[in-house]
Amino acid sequence: MKQDPKQGEREDIKAIRQAHKHGKHTLRELADSTAIELNRVKDLVHKYSLPLTNDYWRAEKYNNPDEVIAYQTLTRLCKRIDAPEFSIRQASMSNGIVNGYYISRVPKV
Incomplete structure (x- = not known):
């Protein structure tokens, strides 16, 4: 009997x-x-x-690309560049600048 593909997918997600x-x-x-393929x-x-x-979270200085700040949590980044959380989230979605920093969210593999 063949296994339903959706059932296999559900088991993998679980x-x-x-x-x-x-x-x-x-x-x-x-x-x-x-034991699932990458x-x-x-x-x-x-x-x-x-x-x-x-x-x-990653912040790169607008005028100096060598100055990079990276943190696991948004709260620590907010404190470091002195900016509110909502503006950093918004900038990360639109490739915007906050307080002179390009903001991005970088996935780790």
């Missing part, structure tokens, strides 16, 4: 969420702990927008 719950936060760690994990995470904490 395994990915379980591994994430147990402290596996990068795509590579998830793939290793669930490309399949990437596709499922993207397709279902699974909330993984595998990215960080």
Whole structure:
């Protein structure tokens, strides 16, 4: 009897969420702990927008691209560049500038 493709996808997502719950936060760690191919994990995470904490906030100085600030949390970045959280979030979506810094959110693999 053939397995339903949707059923297999649901089981993979369940395994990915379980591994994430147990402290596996990068795509590579998830793939290793669930025995699912890395490309399949990437596709499922993207397709279902699974909330993984595998990215960080990055601010690059407008006039000096060598000056880069990177933090895991938005709160720490807000304190460092002295800007409100909502403006940093908005700038990260539109490639905008806040207090002289280009803001972006960078995924880790």
